[in-house]
Amino acid sequence: MDEQTLLSILKREVVRTTGCTDPGSVAFAVARATQELDATPESVRVTVSPNIYKNAICVGVPGTGKRGLPIAAALGAILPEKNTEGLALLATLSEAQLNEAQALLDAGVVEITYAETPNVLHICAEVRAGDQSVAVTITGDYTNIVEIKHNDQVTFSKPFEKSEDAQNSLRGAKLEDLYDLVTAMPPDALNFLVEAAAINKQTAETALQDPAMKIGPALQARSSEHLVMPFSAIYRSQVLTAAAAEARMYGLPLPVMAIAGSGNQGISNFLGVLGVAETLGSSKDALAHALGFSSIVTIFVQSFAARMTAFCGGTLAAGTGVAGGTVYLLGGSFEDAVHAMQSVIGTLGCVFCDGAKESCAHHINIAAATAIQSAYLALQGVYIPSGSGLVGATIEKTFANLGRMNREGMAETDRVLLALIKEGQAQKPA
Numbered sequence: 001m002d003e004q005t006l007l008s009i010l011k012r013e014v015v016r017t018t019g020c021t022d023p024g025s026v027a028f029a030v031a032r033a034t035q036e037l038d039a040t041p042e043s044v045r046v047t048v049s050p051n052i053y054k055n056a057i058c059v060g061v062p063g064t065g066k067r068g069l070p071i072a073a074a075l076g077a078i079l080p081e082k083n084t085e086g087l088a089l090l091a092t093l094s095e096a097q098l099n100e101a102q103a104l105l106d107a108g109v110v111e112i113t114y115a116e117t118p119n120v121l122h123i124c125a126e127v128r129a130g131d132q133s134v135a136v137t138i139t140g141d142y143t144n145i146v147e148i149k150h151n152d153q154v155t156f157s158k159p160f161e162k163s164e165d166a167q168n169s170l171r172g173a174k175l176e177d178l179y180d181l182v183t184a185m186p187p188d189a190l191n192f193l194v195e196a197a198a199i200n201k202q203t204a205e206t207a208l209q210d211p212a213m214k215i216g217p218a219l220q221a222r223s224s225e226h227l228v229m230p231f232s233a234i235y236r237s238q239v240l241t242a243a244a245a246e247a248r249m250y251g252l253p254l255p256v257m258a259i260a261g262s263g264n265q266g267i268s269n270f271l272g273v274l275g276v277a278e279t280l281g282s283s284k285d286a287l288a289h290a291l292g293f294s295s296i297v298t299i300f301v302q303s304f305a306a307r308m309t310a311f312c313g314g315t316l317a318a319g320t321g322v323a324g325g326t327v328y329l330l331g332g333s334f335e336d337a338v339h340a341m342q343s344v345i346g347t348l349g350c351v352f353c354d355g356a357k358e359s360c361a362h363h364i365n366i367a368a369a370t371a372i373q374s375a376y377l378a379l380q381g382v383y384i385p386s387g388s389g390l391v392g393a394t395i396e397k398t399f400a401n402l403g404r405m406n407r408e409g410m411a412e413t414d415r416v417l418l419a420l421i422k423e424g425q426a427q428k429p430a
Helices: 003-013 021-037 050-056 069-078 080-088 095-106 160-170 177-185 187-208 215-220 231-250 263-280 286-305 312-330 334-348 359-379 396-409 411-426
Strands: 014-018 043-048 110-114 121-131 132-139 145-152 154-156 257-259
Touching: 003 160, 003 177, 003 187, 003 286, 003 334, 003 359, 014 021, 014 080, 014 154, 014 187, 014 263, 014 312, 021 043, 021 069, 021 080, 021 110, 021 121, 021 396, 043 050, 043 069, 043 411, 050 069, 050 110, 050 411, 069 095, 069 110, 069 121, 069 334, 177 286, 177 334, 187 215, 187 231, 187 257, 187 263, 187 286, 215 359, 231 263, 231 286, 231 312, 257 263, 263 312, 263 359, 286 312, 286 396, 312 334, 312 359, 334 359, 334 396, 396 411
Parallel strands: 043 110
Antiparallel strands: 014 257, 043 121, 121 132, 132 145, 145 154
């Protein structure tokens, strides 16, 4: 691993999104299929993996006032010209477009189903008009199109493995080597991470002024005048992360810089570290290096699991990164950062994902608090020692343990959660 390769990974893994990633990905798939069809669809059928269904069934879709995948699929069918926008596809919607999408829903031509699929992140969007059909399949990553079919004939195909190049390139790495590389980079090379944090901060600040938002303003209403470190840093990071996450989950049409396939991970990673830097009065250069380290940790943790996890990525992957970035800002050593990160995973390793919705704001603001506290405690020699439960002998082993828990240990948890979510949807008032 060299500096340029690491920088390339960081740049590929940080992307601009609007709204929750899962509905955005469905809209993207349908939009691409509609573009290939070159006609207004008369029917839209989307089949997703259970994890996509779980994540998207309750989440707000930007600018629509609606939740879930049907409206996202309908919007994709009328926005083919915007498919190059990727996960920012739903950034701006007109009233006419919303009405057109609603008309498709009212006509009953949009169908959403889920089924066991080859990958936990899997979407197949099929659109039809007359005797013509197009199916677009996404696997492994949210905009990773692996197959396109016209009338059941494959016209585009690529190996699935290409979707995970960035993740695969990290799996055999040593975190200390990555730390040394990223903290030795010229700060200017990492300015794009500082800019990503600024975008997410603007979304948080906009949300704090929105009367429909609850948790961010409630946290901000607490007096911080007499707080001392680390509590002042915890307070600031909690306000920012909670406000931005609630806005995203509610469906406010605001931009969020995502990392490792998740907007909430991006909110947690960038705003958790930024809140500490602002409180400490850290320089822009220090912030750039701290974000570089926290970001590569977030991506590294995810590389042991998958793009879509049974555990809460905003809590565990990004929360672990925030702990490492905070130690860096405090002037601690790599060993101190390892101790802080081990403590986050040892403390929060049981936090599972029960779908995208406003409760994510509660998850990640608690993760920010735990991460920052763990950093301060590590500098005092207080941490969860190696070989304790989920915490392995090395930080890489801990990440691997978390990945194994995700793949093997939480498979049944995911199935039960999906059943509970279906029950809850069935019991909701019409």
